[in-house]
Amino acid sequence: MKFFPLLFVLLLGVQNVAAQSASISGFVKDATSEETLILANVTLVGTTKGAATNNTGYYTLTNIVPGTYTVLATYIGYQDYRVEITLTPGETRRLDIELAPDDFTFDEVVVTADRQEEEEARNLGVAQMKVETVKQLPTILEPDVFRSLQLLPGVKAASDYSSGLYIRGGDPGQTLILLDRTTVYNPSHVFGFFSTFNPDAIKDVRLYKGGFPASYGGRIGSVLDIYNKDGNRREMGGSLSLGLLASRAFVEGPYSKGSYMIALRRSTLEPLLAALEGQEGIPDAFYFYDLNGKVNIDATENDRLSLSFYAGTDNLDIEIFDDAALNLKYGNRTFSANWTHIFNEKLFSNFTLTTSRYFSKPKVSFGGTEFAQDSRIFDTSVKGDLEYYPNDRHQLEGGFWGGVFTFPFSSSFDGEETFSPRVQAGYASVYLQDTYRPSSLWKLQGGLRLNYFSDGDFIRLEPRLTVEHMPVSTVRLQASYGRYYQFQTLITNESFSGFDFWLTSADGVLPAYGDQFILGVKTSLSSTFSFDAEGYYRTMRQLFTLDPYLPDPSGLDYSEFFTFGKGHAYGVELQLDKTRGRLNGFMGYTFGVTRRRFPNVNLEGGTPQFYPPKYDRLHDANLVLNYHLSRKWRTTGVFTFATGQAFTDPKGQARFFDGQDVTGFQEQEFLVTGGFNRDRLPNYHRLDVGVSRSGRFFGFADFELQLQVINVYARRNIWFTFYEFNESTESDGTQDVIERVDVPQIPIPLPNVSLTLTF
Template identity: 35%
Template sequence: MPEPMAGSSVSGFVEDSVTKETLIGATVLVKGTKLGAYTNKRGFFSISNVPPGKQTLTVTSIGYEKRELEVIIKEDEPLKLRIQMSMSALSSRDVVVEASRDDEKRQINISKVNVPMEQIQQMRIGGEADIFRALQMLPGVLTSSQISSGLFIRGGSPDQNLVLLDGMTVYNPSHLFGFISAFNTDAVKDVELLKGGFPAEFGGRMSAVLNVTQKDGNRDHVEGLVGLGLISSRASVQGPLGNGSFFLGGRRTYLDLIVGLIPDDPENPLPDFNFYDVNAKITQDLGPNDKLSMSGFLTRDALSYTQQGLDFSIGIGNKAGALQWSHVFGDDLFSIVTFSASTYDNGFDGNNAGFIIDVGNAITDYSAKVNLEWFANDRLTVKTGYEGTLYNFTYEQNFSGSRNPQSSDAVFNLNVWDNIHSVYGSMNYLITDEISFQAGLRGNYWTTSKHVTVDPRLALRVQVTDGIAIKGAWGIFHQYLRLASNPDFTFFDTWLPTDRTVPPGRSDHYVLAVETQPWDGVMFSVDAYYKTLHNINELNQTQTRAREVGSVFYIGAGTAYGVEFFLQQKVGKLTGWVGYALGWVEGRFDSVNFGRPFRPKFDRRHDFKATALYKLNERWDIGATFVFQTGQSYTGATSRYQGTLPGFETGRGIIVPSQRWGLRLPSSHQLNLNVNYNTTLFDLPFTIFLDIYNVYSRRDIWFRFYDLNEQIPEVTDVRLLPILPTISFEIKF
């Protein structure tokens, strides 16, 4: 019998037919076979062992018309393509994406969520679309309050999340002291959230990964956008540049300008506050197989206040830049080399009746990463890489009361350099048509503390029936960076390394999930998780003269476990999702709460969320979000006893605190609505956004404090915002 002819490979890029922006997550299938692939973060795909002869490729991507193209496959002659996709004439929410279950079998994607940018643009607060607000609507993702953008994911604190922007680490991705995120949605192409069990290519954090990709820019023509909202205004421009494209966007608040117009009141002065952020990116093709990208990210928040002898200012900011080179070796090997630098700094400068206080700190990293992706055949994909990061930690403290202090315990300067080296390898193997397996290993070496850690990762997917899949994952995750954050001054975060006085943090993830697609465009999943937390930290607020990391924190352990239900409608005029999470978080510290277990602030038993987006027609869009959550825990007071200090005739008494985080606020719930009207202004696309925050004006409790000046101490509830309607505008050119 004659031997069957050898197959060949088909590889290339999938891009937008107009802007030439590469598309992430597009599906490319060989019709009539089980062969297929999906595009990576650079829009690249590779399919091995395609039979010779005439073949039809089917290409789909959310928001684009399905495309079929015929190709001729020649024996042992790789075929390279650049496939262009046309956006649907309808809204992307009306496009049914025929995702192949054969291709999905190759992607385990446990606890992974991609929220389309169109849906993110619909979730606004104060007229601002916000990535973190959209992610907070997912089950298992919590916040400290309704006006916070911090992400507490499956029992992990925000510092346990790895936040990446084009490969750059972002240490404080928020503005307005956590009210909104620092990511301008106009500049973002893709948002990927890994809530747990993430693969070996990611490391350095214990909880989750948020991987954000910026837009490259329009390669065909220049276009721009200007938006005016309640909180800030924004503008962006993009277009062709040389053999590639550019993107430049920025936002700025005008709260300080408004305050400047208000007459001064020496008795009750208003604080002067402003923030801004800038996103920039240049992409150039160096040849058919090489692309170079340069990305930049800059944010700044500044607050100043002056009143009769009291004068203080606060500054917070991020600066980051990255150079990325992607290269295609042949038809089945793809590489990305990234050089990046990122700095987060904050500072407090105060003068109270001549007594000077200065505090400032910063973390800077310089990183080099090499990532290789090998599409070995139609069943095996291998990833490997190296990451080296040099850190600089600085901290300056002056509590002496003088601008030029003498050496004392009130003056402290820290300048520490450290670096970490990591290598990883992982494989994704399709064992049978129904079973896929992922195994990975990551090794880390921290030079100063001499810690060596090994992080194994495993994941499995079994296609039980054509519409039901069971997934499981296990992994070990280490973290070397620690965040010292005083709950009374959450704006002042200090990042510290792990030194010889404390071991690195560690978390073990166990995840089991069931996923089904009952019909096209609808997905339902149930995720159960269990996490053990070791060597986690709680700030020691009684320590004022710490000279080593072990003195700054209490070190303890904890657990987090729960189950999440998620129902998502992806297509049609009505899209959105409903999610519910039932979860428990527990901490245990020998020096906290007398060693007894406690439920931390982000322990919320019940978490129900729903979001709906409805497209009436080409002009009108309506959206709504609803949240119900168990109240957060807090440390309150149980009683007070009267006492006086020696030499004083009277005293205010002493509050007897409750068990640490031993009390709980009432449950909270909120409904938000938004309406978009699309029209034209001077023949340019123009959109009016009407948002109603907290529709039925339920003012949930933010926090409680106790007034000791009264004979019977009064408890005061500080409540969140009432109903807040806002209007904003956007024009494109």
């Protein structure tokens, strides 16, 4: 691997290393568990030198003039760490830092750090969601990472029933979801109701809403990067949570070579189903589970290995009515083996082997005729990332990612296979990225990512550039441009994710691509308040998706399955944060517009026009508050407001009467619209509140009891509308009428209770 540093140096053309300078590097960890902390800040007090820890919790500061310094390490939720060190000429000091968690005091708010520690997390387009926040927010039955992310500016929810992430005008398929560096496909439970990520197992959740750096690729929208906990390296511990829908168990602890973590979650609906057995609409079986595990091996001071896995399944068996039944089983499996190696204080590396599997097997039987679908994904890859610090002005990063994925998909009707496009493709990408800091006021990050996709022999280059300027210490001005390509497309129906599957670009199916332009202002108003604003404009070109009008793909060429369109989105996001004190939380507002254009949709004069997809919302605002009443009591509240969703409100009707021999309808009704999605449902708003009580549980564990209510004031938000063709009996006879039916989102106050024991 020695050619990599050499390559970096040649490409950079500079090597300004003072021979006698010193350096410090190491990991930043939680003092109680030795869990590494991602994006913690390490600075030398009184200098401009500082760095944030990377995805493994590692930092490095180079080219330090020998002398005596105070090292300051900070991280939100942790006490400051300060230590005085004296560096001698040429010294390379390994300094692993342990931060003690904040001990919240009710009477006196402890301010442990200034906003500087969050600087890296406040890069353009980046949002970090604390796992504690996920657990504290009022929730629909289960705490959920995705539903918490939906509260952030720029991130929208399709409905109360969906955990899908619609980010800056992109659909869920445009977001790359990584768990411990492994791509996860369709991570949902209960057909999209909430995501598969168990908050007990998660260490860090970082969302790149847009403008993500060259180290990420494969999607044209955004990246959600999730890391599971390593496990406590100090002592064994765990927790047990009982909820209305599911219960969770979590264990972590040390062993001779490192640490481990296991988190299990399973639905606990069987008693309820048994009590309701025989009732109409009650399934014969329904359950879901997920299991997360991780083993860390601290091989040497400079070598760390970890094995991480995830397994989750949903299963539903239901007799719809006599001689009609549905069976649906779907889920994910992931595995990753990770090796972190520190060559020296200037060169850091990480290599990962990943495998990801997704399967969905719906089977419907009607009147002795079976419809079945078998959708699977196998994705195996190897990736490597290198970070090189030639001097204190440059941080070079490079890496590769290559693999093979196979999407065997088949559907059958009445025992005959009707559709089986077995797609197998190799993919590879390399990237190179330099972060250049010419002074403490400026930061430039430029990168290139080169992608290859074997099915179609596509080679695509993605340039990325970000510029940041700090005119004053409390204000950061940021601008970014990037091009992004995507070779896969998610075929989904927002209302039900259990049938989701993926298709890829190929001959005749060009990869989708888009450009993103972002401007941002990040300000620190005080030690407790910050205000961020970002404006974005993005294009989406060569979008390819399964033709929604295609009734039957049998016998067609692969490229004939698709319809090709384009889109764009733009908006402004504002976020005011209060991160400390008895009352904390954030307020977010998004002004956003997104449009799509596809053949045969929203025609005017036979020509398709741009239309707003259902998740387009002009205004979207969220208020999230936590208030600590005392050491034991805490309240939370979330208020959401959004412009009503786009929908099609038909204005006319027509009927056919003569086609029964070919259509099968004695009377064929159809709707005539004035345009696709031109109308708006009433505005959406909802208030959720929660209260929690914590303390000791019979002396052997800590407990937290949460009582929450979703939709406190019973707002009847509309999910969607449909139209029924009925007959109305009038005094002058029977009339054909159309009745609009509004299907509500969660229409009533929905309580939730959970008890968590931590030991």
